[in-house]
Amino acid sequence: MAEEQTPIKHQLIPKQEVCTEEEISEILTKYNIKLEQLPSISVKDPSIATLDLEHGAVIKIHRSSKTEPNSLFYRMVVE
Template identity: 40%
Template structure:
């Protein structure tokens, strides 16, 4: 029997949040970079929410189980 797993809802899946237009502009300005300089995430990545589009900036929050620290990463959707 096959079971379907929804990756976005899995307990080990890091939290993914799309930055709005203002947040994206402020983030890029703060680091003095362009979207092209950000690490990439593919539009068909199963962790992305429906409706997110190419060019969106995604904030990924990964929690370390041992230290409880949260590491924040950013990706641009391609």
């Protein structure tokens, strides 16, 4: 029987969410880039494995540190 996966919750794993088509368009326009130019993340990465994403999806990663409390990073999901 397949074991159900749960999201990894740990203080060192930042919050991640899937971007909508509108958000993706805004990101690409803001940074004047193409979708393929975004940094990539593997669909098999444990931190996003439970999001059930396909190649080409974009995720928004919320990171924080002592010097920058609210940083956003974007990654395109690849196989």
